[in-house]
Amino acid sequence: MSVFQAIILGIVQGITEFLPVSSSGHLVIMQRVFGMEEPKLTFDIVVHLGTLVSILVFFWKDIWALLKNPFSKMTGLLIVATLPLVVVGFFFRDVVEHQLRGSLFLAFAFIVTGLLMVAADYFASGKGPKIRVRYDRELTYVDALAIGAMQALALPPGISRSGTTLAAALGRGINRDTATRFIFFIGAIAIFGAGAMDALGFARGDITMYDIGVAPLPLIVGFIVSAVVGYFSIGILLRLLKATKLRYFSYYVWALAAFIFVDMLVLNLFF
Numbered sequence: 410m411s412v413f414q415a416i417i418l419g420i421v422q423g424i425t426e427f428l429p430v431s432s433s434g435h436l437v438i439m440q441r442v443f444g445m446e447e448p449k450l451t452f453d454i455v456v457h458l459g460t461l462v463s464i465l466v467f468f469w470k471d472i473w474a475l476l477k478n479p480f481s482k483m484t485g486l487l488i489v490a491t492l493p494l495v496v497v498g499f500f501f502r503d504v505v506e507h508q509l510r511g512s513l514f515l516a517f518a519f520i521v522t523g524l525l526m527v528a529a530d531y532f533a534s535g536k537g538p539k540i541r542v543r544y545d546r547e548l549t550y551v552d553a554l555a556i557g558a559m560q561a562l563a564l565p566p567g568i569s570r571s572g573t574t575l576a577a578a579l580g581r582g583i584n585r586d587t588a589t590r591f592i593f594f595i596g597a598i599a600i601f602g603a604g605a606m607d608a609l610g611f612a613r614g615d616i617t618m619y620d621i622g623v624a625p626l627p628l629i630v631g632f633i634v635s636a637v638v639g640y641f642s643i644g645i646l647l648r649l650l651k652a653t654k655l656r657y658f659s660y661y662v663w664a665l666a667a668f669i670f671v672d673m674l675v676l677n678l679f680f
Contacts, residue, residue, distance in 0.1 A: 410452070414443050415627035416634050422456040423463070423638025427593075427646040429526055429572030429658050430665075432457070434515055437566045438665070441512075441679040454603050455628050459635030461600040464593055467643045471590070482548075489550050490557035490595045495602070497561040502606075512673055512680035518567025519666040523659035525569075529576035530655040533585060548591070552581045560595060570596055572658070575650075589650055593643075 418439055425432040436453050465472060475484060559577035563570040571592055578588030672680045 410443075410445055410624070410627045412627055412630050414445065415452075415631035417443075418452070419456055419459065419631040419634025420638050422631075422635040423460060424642050424646075426457070426460040426596075426635075426639060427571065427642055428650075429522065429529075429569045429575055429655065430662055431519065431522055431563075431567050431569040431572070432460075433565075434519060434522075434567035434569075434665070437515055438669075438679075452628065452631060454600075456631045456635040457600045458604045459632040460639035461597055461604070462636040463639030463643060464597045464600075466640055468590075468593065471594075486548055486550065486553040486591075487594055487598060490553040490560070490591075491598050491602075493554070493557040493561040494564075494599055497564060498602070498606075501564070512669055514565065515567045516666040516669040516673075518565055519662040519669070522567065522569045522572050523662045523666075525572050525576040526655040526659040526662075529572070529579045532576070532579040532582075533655065548583065548587070552578070552583060555581055556591065557595065560599065569662075570599065575655070585651055589647060 418436060421435050421439055422432050425435045433453055436456070475481065475487075478484075556574050556577045559573040560570055562568060563573045574592045574595065575585075575588055578591065579585065583591075669680055672678055
C-alpha cells in the first residue's frame with residue numbers, strides 16, 4: 410500500500426464512518442479498486458481508530474462527564490449496548506474476517522443497509538408503532554440492548570453500524586438527536602475494543618508485520634488522515650443526519666450494490 414492510497418482510504422473512512430453507508434464496506438471497495446490484497450482487518454481497524462480519536466476530541470465534554478461519574482445510568486446503558494457485540498465478536502470474528510468479505514456478500518449487505526434506512530425513515534416519520542419519544546434520561550436498558558444487538562449484526566463489511574443502530578433506536582421511539590449521540594458513543598467503544606484486540610494479538614505475537622501486510626508509514630498516514638477528516642466531518646454529518654431523509658442513503662448504497670453486481674457479471678474490473 411502506498412502513502413497516496415493510505416490518504417485516499419483515510420479520507421473515505423473519515424467521511425463514511427459517520428454516515429449510514431458502511432465505512433468498512435467502502436474500504437473493501439477502495440481496496441479492490443486499488444488492487445490491494447486485503448490484510449486481515451488491521452488497516453481497517455487503524456483508520457477506524459483514527460475516527461475514534463475524532464469522536465473523543467469532538468465529544469470530549471460528554472466523555473469527560475462520563476469519566477467523572479462512572480457509575481451513572483448512561484455508563485450502564487453503554488455497557489449493556491456493548492455486550493451483544495462482545496459476544497458475537499468473540500465467537501464469530503474469524504468468520505467475519507475470512508468468510509463474510511466476498512463481493513457477493515458485500516453487495517447483498519449494502520442492500521440490507523438500504524432497507525434498514527427505509528425502515529428507519531418510516532419510524533422517524535411517526536408512521537411506525539406509536540411509541541413515545543424518549544430522551545437520554547429516559548433511555549431504558551431494553552433500548553440499549555436492542556440497539557446493541559443491531560450493532561452486533563453490523564460486523565461484516567457493507568452492513569452499516571450507524572445504520573443498523575439508528576434504525577433500532579428510531580424503531581424504539583428514541584428521537585434522532587438522542588439516538589445519534591448514543592450511537593456515536595457505543596461506536597467509539599466498539600472501535601476501541603477492535604483496536605485493543607489487534608494490539609493484544611500483536612503484543613502476543615499472534616499478529617506480525619507480515620500478517621498486517623502494510624508498511625508502518627501508510628498505517629500512520631491513514632490513521633492521521635482519518636482522524637483529521639473525521640473530526641471536521643462530524644459536525645457537518647450530524648446536521649445532515651438530522652435534516653436529511655434517511656432513504657436518500659438507501660439509494661446510494663443500492664447504487665453501490667448494483668455497481669458490484671454489474672462488475673461481477675459483466676465488467677470484471679474489480680470484483
